[in-house]
Amino acid sequence: MYKLVILFKPLADWGEFEAAWPQFLHLVEKMPELRREATSRIDKTLYGEVQYTQIHELFFDSQKDAERALGSPEGQAAGKLLQRITSGQIGLFFADHKEDDLENIRRFRKDRFESE
Numbered sequence: 182m183y184k185l186v187i188l189f190k191p192l193a194d195w196g197e198f199e200a201a202w203p204q205f206l207h208l209v210e211k212m213p214e215l216r217r218e219a220t221s222r223i224d225k226t227l228y229g230e231v232q233y234t235q236i237h238e239l240f241f242d243s244q245k246d247a248e249r250a251l252g253s254p255e256g257q258a259a260g261k262l263l264q265r266i267t268s269g270q271i272g273l274f275f276a277d278h279k280e281d282d283l284e285n286i287r288r289f290r291k292d293r294f295e296s297e
Contacts, residue, residue: 182216182280183244185251187263188272189235201266208259214246215239233272240278247275 192198209218221236241247250256263271 182278183241183247184276184278185239185241185247186272186274186276187237187239188233189237189267190270190272191232191234192267192270198266201262205259205262205266208255208262209239211255212239212250212259213253213255214241214250216241244275244277 206218209215217240219236219238219240221238223233223235226232239247239250241250251260
């Protein structure tokens with residue numbers, strides 16, 4: 182999988198953001214090739230100087246699919262809206278996403294430690 186990650190910095194005024202967030206999600210969810218999305222509100226920073234308040238992740242099958250989605254009319258409109266409601270107080274990056282389920286992780290640990 183491949184994902185677009187959006188990191189949100191603290192905003193001076195959350196009112197416009199909160200009012201427009203559903204419109205942003207509506208646009209994003211119309212982007213072609215989108216497989217799933219996730220939003221996380223950050224409760225506490227444990228380490229680091231940069232403070233973020235929220236993370237939004239958009240998942241695609243490939244980088245090509247992600248780029249196609251961002252270039253779509255819905256992707257372009259979502260990007261413009263996001264810039265407006267955050268005053269650019271965001272970070273964006275692509276990430277090659279790998280994930281494993283707990284059952285497989287436990288199986289790996291069991292096999293590894295039983296042979297030692």
